[in-house]
Amino acid sequence: MIHAKGITKRFGRVQAVSDVSFELDAGASIALWGSNGAGKTTLIRCLLGVIRFKGNASVGGVDVRRRGRHARALVGYVPQELAFHDDARLGSAIVFFARLRRISRARAAESLAEVGLIGHERKRVRDLSGGMKQRLALAVALLSDPPLIILDEPTSNLDAAGRGEVVETLQRLRRAGKTLLFASHRPDEIISLADRVLVMERGRVVQDTTPVELWPTEKPVQVIRLYLTMACEADAADVLREAGHAVHLNGRGLCVAVPRDRKAEPIAALARKQIEVRDIEVLDDVQIQESSQ
Amino acid sequence: MIANSAAHFSATRQTPAAPTLIGGVARFARREFRDAIASKWFALYTFAFTVLAVGVSYLSLSGIGSHGFAGFGRTAAGLLNLVMLVVPLMALTAGAGSVAGERERGTLLYLLAQPVSRTQVLLGKHLGLAAAIICSLCVGFGISGGVLAWRTGGVGVGAYTMLVGFTVLLALAMLSIGVLISVCSRRTAVAMGIALFTWLAFVFISDLGLMASSILFKLRVQEIFGLAIINPLQSFKMAVIVNMNASLDVLGPVGAYASRTLGGALPWMLVSSLIAWTALPLGLAVLLFSRRGSV
Structure with missing residues (x-):
């Protein structure tokens, strides 16, 4: 479904994405995992063909660079947060996108019903909650029943209930044979939705692995942030990866996903290499769903 | 909350389609038109232009020591200066806010992620804004013309109608320049600032510059004419005057x-000068927007 080869994108002096290649089969699901600034969003924008890049990418056999409009017709895109005119009403917003995709009004109404937004058509976009906006974005993405859904951290602005609804919908879509590519910071989402994980760091794919290899545990996972001196963060990341931990740098420390009862392991691994940890912060307490195991 | 969408998607599988070029442009134009008409700025511009147009119509006889509504011909001459001030400002700022505003709000990325091309987005926005500006001008000229027809009869209505036509051309030219400014600007405030400076340059600075240049460089009359019609406002002014059967x-x-x-x-x-000022900046805007490396 997706064929990406040597995707490279530079913004001035900043190398946002560097020589990324991967393939994604129809019906499969791939997660992009990495810190803020790792290049996940830029890679997604390249695959959507909304920014120019070096390299080759095709969606469903359609060249993204040359026939971007037709490639995007095969994609439903869900951004981090729906960006649409605040004054627009929900009903007219979805009808606008339906017309862009040559979809009938009746189908647009069905799509709203599917995400539980029927009855809210008169509401203005600015009056919608974060969860409702995200459900609207999902409804827009699914309007034309595209074979590929691309999601850029779709649950990052949602509460636990909203996250659960979105993940549940994506699981249903997976079962219906949709191909998914999504960026996420949450190990539980990745474990429950992805077949493969591309770990990105500073624009590069540093690991092409599976969720089970990244988090080889059936126990709840916690993400901890380790504060080190800046000079040794990259070395520390290498040490922790060698020790089998899922690591990413996010500019404010080193984030490591670990089983809840083994939080000291990364610190011990670093101590063995004489790398000093200045401070530690527990970020997320992620309960891996039983269904995902 | 979320219904069983998977069943639907597997059952109604079809090949998703991108809109045709014209279809995509039309959809963006319609949305842009609706948004523009609903905006406070357009209401304000329309109201101000209407009030000023009716006011100018009433005051057109003041030059000969009288007052009251003059005929269409004299009113057209009176409205000329008002149009040269208000319409470029209206069209330049509307164009300047178009793409930069979407970019700043983050809505541009979402639109571009749909199965549409950048050309469709830009042409649609231009077309929609053009339709909205023409509607606004028609309201102003229409009310002013209606009052004149009621008070003075229909003498000279041809000159007045031609003024409306030339004004539409001027508005389209200024809108294209505004859209070009918008494509080149990352922020709405910057685009608006450049648009205001451009307005100032067209309305005031170019005249002063031309006068200064003609004295400093001892330009010949044909050179001054050539430089004058580079400014779309001067082309507009001369076109209106010629059309009123007045001598230049x-x-x-x-x-x-x-x-x-x-x-x-x-x-x-x-x-032709006004049409070129519409087509060239718009063409350049489409080219730059299509080749832009980022959103």
Whole structure:
């Protein structure tokens, strides 16, 4: 479904994405995992063909660079947060996108019903909650029943209930044979939705692995942030990866996903290499769903 | 909350389609038109233009020591200066806010992620804004014309109608320049600032610059004419004056030169200048927007 080869994108002096290649089969699901600034969003924008890049990418056999409009017709895109005119009403917003995709009004109404937004058509976009906006974005993405859904951290602005609804919908879509590519910071989402994980760091794919290899545990996972001196963060990341931990740098420390009862392991691994940890912060307490195991 | 969408998607599988070029442009144009008409700025511009147009119509006789509504011909001459001030400002700022505003709000990325091309987005926005501005002008000219027809009859309505036509051309040219500014600007405030400076340059600075240049460089009359029609506002002014069957002698030696040497070709040349000012900046905007490396 997706064929990406040597995707490279530079913004001035900043190398946002560097020589990324991967393939994604129809019906499969791939997660992009990495810190803020790792290049996940830029890679997604390249695959959507909304920014120019070096390299080759095709969606469903359609060249993204040359026939971007037709490639995007095969994609439903869900951004981090729906960006649409605040004054627009929900009903007219979805009808606008339906017309862009040559979809009938009746189908647009069905799509709203599917995400539980029927009855809210008169509401203005600015009056919608974060969860409702995200459900609207999902409804827009699914309007034309595209074979590929691309999601850029779709649950990052949602509460636990909203996250659960979105993940549940994506699981249903997976079962219906949709191909998914999504960026996420949450190990539980990745474990429950992805077949493969591309770990990105500073624009590069540093690991092409599976969720089970990244988090080889059936126990709840916690993400901890380790504060080190800046000079040794990259070395520390290498040490922790060698020790089998899922690591990413996010500019404010080193984030490591670990089983809840083994939080000291990364610190011990670093101590063995004489790398000093200045401070530690527990970020997320992620309960891996039983269904995902 | 979320219904069983998977069943639907597997059952109604079809090949998703991108809109045709014209279809995509039309959809963006319709949305842009609706948004523009609903905006406070457009309401304010329309109201201000209408009030000023009716006011100018009423005051057109003041030059001969009288007052009350003058005929269409005299009102058209009176409205000329008002149009040259208000319409470029309206169209430049509307164009300047178009793409930069979407970019700043983050909505541009979402639109571009749909199965549409950048050309469709830009042409659609231009078309929608053009339709909205023309509606706004029609309201102003229409109310003013209605009052004139009621009070003075229909004498000179042809000159007035042509003024409306030339004003539409001027608005389209200024809108294209505004859209070009918007494509080149990352922030709305920057785009608006450049648009205001451009307005100032067209309305005031170019006249002063031309006068200064003609004195400093001792420009010949044909050179001054050539430089003058580069400014779309001057082209508009000359086109309106020529259309009112007035002699361009009122514009001094340059006007007299243009009348004598170009004769019947002059109106077409001036209209061509306005059309070029519409097509070239818009074409450049489409090119730059399509080749832009980022959103």
